Amino acid sequence: MRDERSSSPTLEDVAEAAGVSRATVSRVVNGVRNVAPQLRETVQRAIDEIGYVPNLAARSLVTNRTNSVALVLSEPEKHVDDESSGSIVSDPFFGRVINGVLSALRPHGLHPVLIVVDNDEDRDALVPRLRQDGIGGVLLITLHEHDPLPLRLTQAGVATALFARPTHPVPVNYVDVAHRDGAALAAVHLLDRGRQRVASISGPLHSAAGHDRLEGFRDAMASRGFPFVPSVEGNFTQAGGEQAMERLLAEQPDLDGLFVANDLMARGALGVLRDHGRRVPDDVAVVGFDDSAVAVSCRPQLTTVRQPVEDMGAEMVRLVLSHLADRTQRVTSVIFEPTLVIRGST
């Protein structure tokens, strides 16, 4: 009955069991090379035997460095009457990003601290909190248009990687997708499908994604002989997509092709098209953007521009860990090429 409620075994315990000094055990644990193969074996056996695991608190106390990271989700202030309970956590698109981040972290034996900030008070408290918890790296996903966090984190010396290019130029690592190229894929595809009266529902034009996707789409259409593409601005939500579709249908009743700047709005548009008796894809071909989970939950399923989001999340991890290892590195941005996923809506 080994019911020793006592604390975990320490280096000392292993040392005693192996008949060596603490220092030697420490070397084995940390893979320092100056240790006799035979001894290393003995020690390793003792470690396994006893079930020793290093105490991270003690370690980071003495080394004063840490490779633990936080996954920070930053949202604009929630208004009380704003029942968009959503948040990033339950957004299927960011769910993919998070999965990418987690998969990339796992091989390193790392698990992120999950921090959601949705007001300025929390944002102000973030950097001290990171210091307190000994967190050296931040994977930042923000929905806040003018988020002060990227700048503040880098200034505080926190190794940071951002999902999507910051609205204001900040010397921070980030990953993003080539929005213009993705939009061009959609344009080419719609034209390949023989569509002649093509329109677009864009995202908010003050956001980089919203702006660039519309521009890219228009450029691609223009260079193929369609200089004018009607468009209405949406807000990246399903309801916004519905409203935009209604307006577009009123302005361009004869449209036969549609590029929507994200899947969520595209789903909304699909519903409105059906309500108006338009068949998809026969009457109107629809292309979305993101390839989030909603793309396959639509009927018909959505042809969409796929962002390699998991890869992007993994790259964020690489950037942060690499900067954690060498703080003097230059900031880096990595742009991923999107691909077209063809499903039933075209």
Place this chain on the structure above:
Amino acid sequence: MRDERSSSPTLEDVAEAAGVSRATVSRVVNGVRNVAPQLRETVQRAIDEIGYVPNLAARSLVTNRTNSVALVLSEPEKHVDDESSGSIVSDPFFGRVINGVLSALRPHGLHPVLIVVDNDEDRDALVPRLRQDGIGGVLLITLHEHDPLPLRLTQAGVATALFARPTHPVPVNYVDVAHRDGAALAAVHLLDRGRQRVASISGPLHSAAGHDRLEGFRDAMASRGFPFVPSVEGNFTQAGGEQAMERLLAEQPDLDGLFVANDLMARGALGVLRDHGRRVPDDVAVVGFDDSAVAVSCRPQLTTVRQPVEDMGAEMVRLVLSHLADRTQRVTSVIFEPTLVIRGST
């Protein structure tokens, strides 16, 4: 230019600045009462001045206790060909739970470490990993039918709270909803709407939720004069809901009311009903379960049994923190009453 890249200020620094000893500063920080009001004020000023925050690693090293917690998402092994990339992270229902957990944690200044385990190797490594990271509490959400984690965690002395009753009886804290009561709400509502030929799409009958919801629905219908309720078993996914609806429609073409054991399947059912020319709610009234985000993304929006999921997540936090403070407490389960949210589908 205070560009001291040096590490954070320590107790010692504060002590020096305030002209007192480390011990006194420590007392102020920890709110120990034996300290002269005047001194306490002086010290507090120094703390604010310097911007001191306690080093948690050092603290937990000496106290050997910690109130940091992990949010563990446990899933059954993923098969390579199983492209249900979903996972709990991107599930809108669990997104609500997570939000509830985060909101309850925030007032305590706590942020959970996010740990996803989807294979036995990770599961085996979990308890040592928690020890290593100094994590004392676990909020566990599992999709694994026979998850060994609840038992293993409690045996390891980890303060644990589970979302939903474990399939096998384990002495562990958990929160759950009164599935039977919720199903009864649906039954009463459908009958109130004048439906006479009511059927159900259930969840997997080997799961507690699947089993209890069907039983509760049948009991409520039976006690109101409808002893036989046709039903087919689904698997809680949208595709499963579609298949189940097809079968049900083949068996009971004249049904005019339907209770579906979760919203995701209900959305699938809605699509199939439309494909078969059935109008909702005119021809068939549909009630879902969960009130997850998909409920409002359906057209028509879904009448559904709402689980107070955020409250349930918050209660998980309460259970864990309370057990963290007093390890001798008995395990507790808290059952929440569901409510009916009436929308367009009935």
Place this chain on the structure above:
DNA sequence: TTGTATGCGTTATCAT
């Protein structure tokens, strides 16, 4: 190659 000794920032025990 291995062992000894010191200190990381904190709490807690002991004097005072």
Place this chain on the structure above:
DNA sequence: ATGATAACGCATACAA
């Protein structure tokens, strides 16, 4: 009420 001082578990500079 306040101040020394000893741990906590570990990495590492230095000695051997």
